[in-house]
Amino acid sequence: MKQIISDLIAQALRELEQTSQIPSEIGANIQVTPARDPGQGDYASNVALTLAKAAGMPPRTLADLIVGQISAIDTIEKVEVAGPGFINFFVASATSHSIIRNVLEQGDDFGRSSHGQGGKIQIEYVSANPTGPLHVGHGRGAAIGATLASLLNFVGYEVQQEYYVNDAGRQMHILGTSVWLRYLELCGETVTFPSNGYQGDYVWDIAATLHRENEARFQKPVAEVMAEVSEDAPAGDKEKHIDDLIEKAQTLLGENEYRIVFDLALVTLVDVIRNDLHAFGVDFDCWFSERSLSDDGLIDQAIQRLQDSGNVYEQDGAQWFRSTDFGDEKDRVVRRENGQTTYFASDIAYHMNKFDRGFGRVINIWGADHHGYIPRVKASLTALGYDADNLEVELVQFANLFENGNKISMSTRSGEFVTLRQLREDVGLDAARFFYVMRKTEQHMDFDLDLAREQSNDNPVYYLQYAHARICSVRRQCAEKGISLVTGEANLERLENTHEQALVKQLSIFPERVEAAALRREPHLVVNYLRELANLFHSWYNAHQFMVDDVELRDARMALASAISQVLRNGLKLMGVSAPETM
């Protein structure tokens, strides 16, 4: 419809140019937007305002000229000039009503588009260090990433969802060592647990498994473990202390034995995370191991490529990538003085690999605290000869958890946090998923636990689900009363009141709103849309009776109601929220 109107205007402008009523080649950028008020028709265009200057006449005069030149077609009922020079289009009711039949015929596919033309997009999200269960801070990225993936798929992209497993870093060694120390305690040793170790209960669980399956195989006397280990905080340096312990674990156990302990911790936690995410309605296609990058030689390869292109130099015994040449604020180390590559080097290799796997576009969903990291990753891609614009980073702001009006703070290290699992069990999957995507991604948000828990009109997710359940209820009652509905052949012309007209219009813009949400990477647009739809429905429901004696009217209304429930279902599904038939 938008396109038709846009074409009509373009045609009119060409006519005016040819008859020299306006200067030629004034370069129209024709915008057509859905009207915001029923009094302003269905669609509006501001061409006359934008072209007034170039045409050398007042906007209203130009608007009148354009309207006079627009050819009549039967899908447009009326065109008029309003306000400072807007052109408002009124769509014929027969045309707009046909959307109901489209919705019913297309069902679950209504709103789908082929915009992406099967282009390959990779979206990487969550990617939390597997050093503990996911907590509520990870939930927002998970919900937004999963919803974005659904949206992109819905508008025609081939989407691959990936979790980057940081299984090679210092944090993982701290975890492995923490598990080992807890294991020693289970063996009967008396261990003073490092202040910087992971203190959560899950560490005990893994240690218990280790002990159960291996008994005293990894046991070493504590005196030996603590020998020559620097002092812990507060008297000493807690970072140095834990690093010494890690080294001790490696030397005392030997590489192979240490690896067994380490891998048990890793595998257990990745499993926990995978299960938690699955229960949260989030499933990844690929779990990409950071360690595999070095195993496959990709890190060396990436550094070599940077070296070959002259973007690496040596200083203070380390190798530096000259990222300042590509817009970063300082150069970055890729290989340390001790010969080890940095986390950044892994990330260069990882992103290189993403594009080498054939993704035309790569989306990373990162916590907002990683924003300073973007320029260097893009710099490395440019230096390697990739188009850095094909890497998109969506920053997700933190969600503050509130309960009883108090902010809840969290720390994985200390073991004090609300897990994603607890949140879901507490407020329910639907409310949890919904709350996370309700707000614009880059907007800081407050997650009110009390509100999410509340099963009342205060909880916005129920508002949408209630609309759906209500429609299902009416349909059930029709069936019970033996009323047969012929919605497919309903005379939709009977839908005449303002509620019905507004609903028909709202249904018709679902495809474009979904597309906008996908292309702008803004899932919250779907939430807003559905809220508007539910609101219009509830108002209509309160103002009019569906199960009326007038069969034709009843069929028409039930057709509209069914279409509404279908769109609610489609929209909620994109967000991973259920559409219950009863509540």
Next chain:
RNA sequence: GCGCUCGUAGCUCAGAUGGAUAGAGUGUUGGCCUCCGAAGCCAAAGGUCGUGGGUUCGAUUCCCGCCGAGCGCGCCA
């Protein structure tokens, strides 16, 4: 100090590419179930869009300064 993201109703937030009278929810006040689900609807009240300039027919939107908030600025990951 530099950088990123922000600042809209009492509170939580929408307002893409500049447009018509800045909108929801919640809270407050008052109405609506002899009628399909009241987890709902209707109405009222609530705003110098942080602040001061600039750009133009027009700025919540774009540009600059200032104030305020959160987060970053490692041979950590």
